[in-house]
Amino acid sequence: MRRLPFIALVLLFALPFVYFGVAAFADQWRFPALWPPGWTLQHWAALGGGQWGQSAGLSLSLALLTGGIATALGFWTAHGLSQSKHARRWLLWAYFPYAFSPVIYAHGLKFFFNSAQLAGQFPGVLLGQLILCYPFAVLFFFSHFDQRLREMEALSYTLGAGPRAVWWRVLLPVSRPALLLCFFQIFLISWFDYGLSSVIGLGQVRTLTVAVYQYIMEANAGLAAVSACLLCLPPLVLLWVNQGFLQKKVEI
Amino acid sequence: MLQINNINKAFGTTRVLQNISLELPKGETLAVLGRSGCGKTTLLKIIAGLLPADAGEILQNDQRQNELPPQRRNAVYLYQEALLFPHLNVWENIAFGLRLRKTPENELKNRVEALLVHLGLQAEARRMPQALSGGQKQRVAFGRAIIIEPQVLLLDEPFGALDPETRSQMQDFYQKTAEQLQLSAVFVTHDLKEALRMGTRWAYLDQGQLQTYPTREAFVRDPKTGIEQEIEFWKNV
Structure with missing residues (x-):
């Protein structure tokens, strides 16, 4: 009986994934049937088509670039803020993009993206995601640069380290777990982003999430389930790769 | 020799240091006693180059230091916390300053090994900082500082976070090492006993003004330091 809440929680989390798995192999599964009448690989056969690879490649490139650029810029900016007398005042700007929902924010920016001919382009979507993820990284790292890390940096200078050595030999290695964690979180934000x-992207930058939505609109549950399975894959791989460090407390 | 002439520092309208002057010959430890918030840390940070002075001059061996960045002053600042680099083991923490100076590998190895013996940390050489006790961490921090033979050590209540027994051991250790290696240091503390024990020279910092004393007796006799009151208290217990 004591395990019941735990089992309920596992089921709650696992159920959507189980559903995607079943739906991706189901043949002619229609309401009100509770279980598919048969199985097929035909949805997966569609993976051979160029569109899938293109969508997966687009999503992966976007997530890797957004994660990498936002993490690097956020770390650098938060370090600068931590040295500033008016850090809190500057930090307020980082909250600004979160005053609206991402979709409304994107609609607000659409005019500028159209004017700059970035709408419907990969660089435009990348820039749009960076506008949201960069402040996230700044907020994430601002608390990372606490008094202890600032004192460690100052001590390194007095030991003879120049600014470059302080970055490469102290700040970056000491912050490795935090950098990985931030990259991982931004990767997921970008990977699962649909609205922005x-x-x-005006539907022309066809990432996996956009593709899933298009299949759902076409009432193609099988292809939508295959896309959803593909969407889950990289985060699961990342989770598996990073499980050791995610279980560790991020500390300096 | 470290020489400080008329250092002033204000934060906004608050004057933290006022016309601070002192001299510290090689091999001496100046113990600076003062309450929390009296400007002790600001003084050390200015000497280290971590904060600019509003006015005044800092000289080391007659060379003006004011315009030099901290990494070129050869003045190591030690905090209350050991602040060991968590990604490096004990050996690499101690070797840090020598690696920055691109010391040849053979010489580096010999110096680190010799210092580990002196610090009594040979057995811990390959351990990570997280696996050390508070006293061991402070010894590593101390080793990391002295291996680069700094002109002056700036000690900001370095044993303040230790338990009384470990603190006493570290005080003994510091005294022996300072004497043996002829270290020059400014040691700030709010602990009377520690100031008396660690210093070979003494000063009292209060409301941004530094009073230096020619002898230990003069330091003890000054009612401002509160040492005589403390002695009276223990006599009457």
């Missing part, structure tokens, strides 16, 4: 990608 579809508004700024």
